[in-house]
Amino acid sequence: MPLNSHNIVILLGTRGSVPVSGEQYLKYGGATLSVFLRLGGTPLVIDCGTGLFSLLPQLAPDERALPVLLSHAHADHLLGLTMAPVMFDEAAQLDIYGAAREGETAERQAGRLFTPPLWPVGISKLPAKTVFHELRPGELPGGISLDVTEGVHPGGVSVMRISGGGKSVVYCSDCCLDEAVFPKIRSFAASCDLLICDGQYTPEEWPTRSGFGHSTWQMASALAAECLARRLRIVHHAPFRSDAELDEMQNSLINIYPGRDFSFGRDGEEIVL
Ligand SMILES: [Zn+2]
Ligand SMILES: [Zn+2]
Numbered sequence: 001m002p003l004n005s006h007n008i009v010i011l012l013g014t015r016g017s018v019p020v021s022g023e024q025y026l027k028y029g030g031a032t033l034s035v036f037l038r039l040g041g042t043p044l045v046i047d048c049g050t051g052l053f054s055l056l057p058q059l060a061p062d063e064r065a066l067p068v069l070l071s072h073a074h075a076d077h078l079l080g081l082t083m084a085p086v087m088f089d090e091a092a093q094l095d096i097y098g099a100a101r102e103g104e105t106a107e108r109q110a111g112r113l114f115t116p117p118l119w120p121v122g123i124s125k126l127p128a129k130t131v132f133h134e135l136r137p138g139e140l141p142g143g144i145s146l147d148v149t150e151g152v153h154p155g156g157v158s159v160m161r162i163s164g165g166g167k168s169v170v171y172c173s174d175c176c177l178d179e180a181v182f183p184k185i186r187s188f189a190a191s192c193d194l195l196i197c198d199g200q201y202t203p204e205e206w207p208t209r210s211g212f213g214h215s216t217w218q219m220a221s222a223l224a225a226e227c228l229a230r231r232l233r234i235v236h237h238a239p240f241r242s243d244a245e246l247d248e249m250q251n252s253l254i255n256i257y258p259g260r261d262f263s264f265g266r267d268g269e270e271i272v273l
Contacts, residue, residue: 007165007273009194010036010058013051014265016173016200016214016236017076024242029267032076033173033235035196039273040165042142045094047071047173051267052080056089064091067140070098071173072157073109081114081123081130092128097135099148101156107132149188151175153213159185167193167273170229173236174198176210177219189227193273196265197223199234202249217249221262231273233265 013019013031020030032049036058043059045052045068059066071077086092098106110132114122123130135158137147147161152175159172170189175198177185189195199217201209206216217234224232234253237246246264253262 005038005272006041007167008038009169009196009271009273011051011196011233011235011265011267011269011271012036012054013049013080014233014235014237014267014269015049015076016198016238018239019050019076019079020239024244027243027266028237028241028246028264031267032079034080035171037162037169039162039167039169040143042144042164044069044140044142044144044162046160046162046171047077048080048084048096049077050079050084052084052086054268055080056085061091064089065093065095067144068094068096069135069146069160069162069171070096070106070110070158071160071171072101072153072155073098073106073113074155074174075113077174078110078113081110082119087123087126087128090127094128094130095133096130097133097140097146099135099156099158105132106135147188149184151185152178152181157213159188161188161192169194169196169273172197172223174213175215176213177215177223182219182223186223186227189223189229191228192230194231194233194271195224195227195229196233196235198236199264200236200238205238217253217264221253221257224262225257225260230261231271232260232262233269233271234263235265237264
């Protein structure tokens with residue numbers, strides 16, 4: 001693993017909605033969304049799905065305090081906070097930035113999941129320290145700058161542009177790229193080095209799932225092409241989507257956009273920017 005790369009993204013988890021396991025998921029993986037970034041040498045994490053269980057080897061001993069950006073508080077983006085190894089590291093401090101929604105801070109939103117009868121142990125009881133902050137555009141420690149815009153998703157979602165080390169990464173998961181929001185996100189993501197985008201569904205599935213707050217992979221790739229993203233990784237794979245189906249979709253994607261670095265993300269994939 002090129003741990004010393006100044007600008008690197010590791011897709012810790014790429015599955016959407018619920019974690020899955022089984023031999024049909026070995027290539028793309030079954031862990032829900034979590035992404036590790038190191039920009040200009042500064043580490044940070046986006047979302048805390050079960051992919052967060054793979055976090056720790058990437059961190060140097062003096063990097064146990066790191067910012068975590070939460071797109072929203074749906075369970076598939078929080079489940080890693082239950083028992084991921086980093087939560088049992090006494091030296092770890094996660095500064096979690098999330099948007100207040102419907103009058104509730106991100107801490108209260110997340111707290112609903114980690115409360116009996118849904119879960120026995122609150123995250124504040126775990127050895128790692130967690131400190132919640134309001135998610136706002138601006139500067140984060142370590143020379144990272146953050147821009148935020150609202151996407152289209154039940155309950156709301158923060159679409160984020162993270163810049164540092166001369167590179168920018170746009171994270172647009174759990175967003176229905178409908179005609180109304182598409183132009184806004186296209187400008188927001190313009191010329192980014194990497195677009196990580198929700199492309200959960202196929203056009204055939206779309207009619208029965210259009211209100212679920214996700215996009216088709218064609219919407220995601222159209223966004224990447226139109227905003228001139230240098231790379232695209234499609235994420236939030238449907239829980240029922242097998243490796244074979246994702247391979248087929250990947251072949252179609254390459255045929256539509258030959259020569260572009262566009263692909264379906266895989267758990268553990270490392271992207272050097
Ligand atoms: Zn999700
Ligand atoms: Zn969601």
